[in-house]
Amino acid sequence: MFEILEKRELAPNIKLIKISAPHIAEKVQPGQFVILMADEKGERIPLTVADYDREKGTITIVFQEVGKTTKMLGAFNEGDEIPAVVGPLGNPAEIERFGRVVCVGVGVFAAPMTLLARSFKEKGNYVIGVNIARRADLIIFEEEFRAVCDEFYVSTDDGSRGYEGIEFMKEILERGVDRVVVCGLVPIQKRICELTRPYGVKTMVHLTPIMVDGTGMCGACRVMVGGETKFTCVDGPEFDGHQVDFDELERRKRMYLVHEKVAHMMHKRLGTGV
Ligand SMILES: Cc1cc2nc3c(=O)[nH]c(=O)nc-3n(C[C@H](O)[C@H](O)[C@H](O)COP(=O)(O)OP(=O)(O)OC[C@H]3O[C@@H](n4cnc5c(N)ncnc54)[C@H](O)[C@@H]3O)c2cc1C
Ligand code: FES
Incomplete structure (x- = not known):
């Protein structure tokens, strides 16, 4: 226990x-x-x-x-x-001395990204933190994240705090960046990879497909990376975002949507659980 x-x-x-x-x-x-x-x-x-x-x-x-x-x-x-x-x-994130590293933590994933940013800083990188949330009241870990970064930015989808959207990141990329790392959900990871691709900056994403056993046995977490099948739980969860087939990943993530909604409704109605 x-x-x-x-x-x-x-x-x-x-x-x-x-x-x-x-x-x-x-x-x-x-x-x-x-x-x-x-x-x-x-x-x-x-x-x-x-x-x-x-x-x-x-x-x-x-x-x-x-x-x-x-x-x-x-x-x-x-x-x-x-x-x-x-x-x-899963495998630890690749934390080396790359130079200028942009650490993007989206929503709830700003918390694990703070740990990654701190680790990049300890390796001697210049760390640029980007904390993204849908709305101002959903920003978490702002102080902790800011404290481990050399530069720090906040952005919200609706512009209620900081920059609106992710377009402002182009200005950071134009100043020269050696690596981008993103923790967040699939749609925003895909958009950030599209943003960084023209700059040729290696962009690592931490994927969150559906998992069952977490040990490479069931195949539930399979993703296509660079045209090859990978199991996120044993080959990832960190992958080169420019190689990931995000559309297939999104489709697979939605496979059990109906079952998930039913389970949620039953849970609410019956009050099952702790
Ligand atoms: C490697 C990894 C790390 C993650 N880290 C975090 C984290 O730090 N914080 C956090 O809030 N969430 C994290 N997630 C997502 C989290 O696992 C799901 O939100 C959770 O499983 C939802 O379960 P549920 O029963 O509450 O919701 P459900 O109603 O069952 O599902 C809601 C949504 O969550 C996703 N999901 C459901 N079951 C699973 C599953 N078994 N595995 C993965 N995704 C699932 C699906 O997209 C689904 O549509 C992570 C996922 C992965 C794969
Ligand atoms: S969760 Fe079963 S193979 Fe990855």
């Missing part, structure tokens, strides 16, 4: 929990994820490790309540125990 030591609400439906998980905290690297179960009979969901403390044996995850399992997780309180947390899974 994995005790929740701290729980905070960061924005509407976005929560942070710190979990006691010494064997994961001992080994985890930036960019890796865990798979957890909010109840013993429920589904397994992947969540990125947003921070860890090896001495205290804790990991932190930040999640958005989008459906049944994330809502069940959001209902846990400090002192409660999560029945199963497996990890660390």
Whole structure:
């Protein structure tokens, strides 16, 4: 059992929990994820490790309540125990000294991106942080993210805080950039890759397809990268975004939409869960 030591609400439906998980905290690297179960009979969901403390044996995850399992997780309180947390899974992000690195954290993924940005900074890179959210009230981790960057920008889809949209990033790219890294959902990752392609800047994306086992056995998380089939859980989750077939990925992500909506409705109606 994995005790929740701290729980905070960061924005509407976005929560942070710190979990006691010494064997994961001992080994985890930036960019890796865990798979957890909010109840013993429920589904397994992947969540990125947003921070860890090896001495205290804790990991932190930040999640958005989008459906049944994330809502069940959001209902846990400090002192409660999560029945199963497996990890660390996936490969660590490639963190080398590249030069000028743009770290883009979108929505809830600003939290794990803060860990990546800090790691790039520790390697001696000049780090440019970009924190993107749909609206001003959905911006999370702004202070933590800003603190580990040399330059920092905020943007919202509706312009309610910072820049409106992502076009402003062209100005950053024109000044010269050696690498871009993006954590976020598929549509925005695709748009950022289209933006960076003409500049020839290597753009790494952290993909979030549907996962089941997380160990390369089921094939649920397969993606096409450079014309080859890859399993995100064992070959990724970080890939060269200019090689990813985002349209196929988006189609596969929507495969269970009807089942997910039914599960969510039943959960709300019956109040099943913790
Ligand atoms: C490697 C990886 C890291 C992730 N890290 C984070 C994170 O740090 N924070 C965060 O909020 N979310 C993260 N996600 C997404 C998160 O796993 C989904 O939001 C969650 O599984 C939704 O489950 P649900 O039952 O609440 O919602 P559902 O109603 O079941 O699904 C809502 C949407 O979530 C996605 N989803 C559903 N089931 C899965 C699954 N088993 N695997 C992946 N995606 C699924 C689908 O796009 C679906 O349409 C990550 C996904 C992956 C693959
Ligand atoms: S989740 Fe099953 S192969 Fe990746």
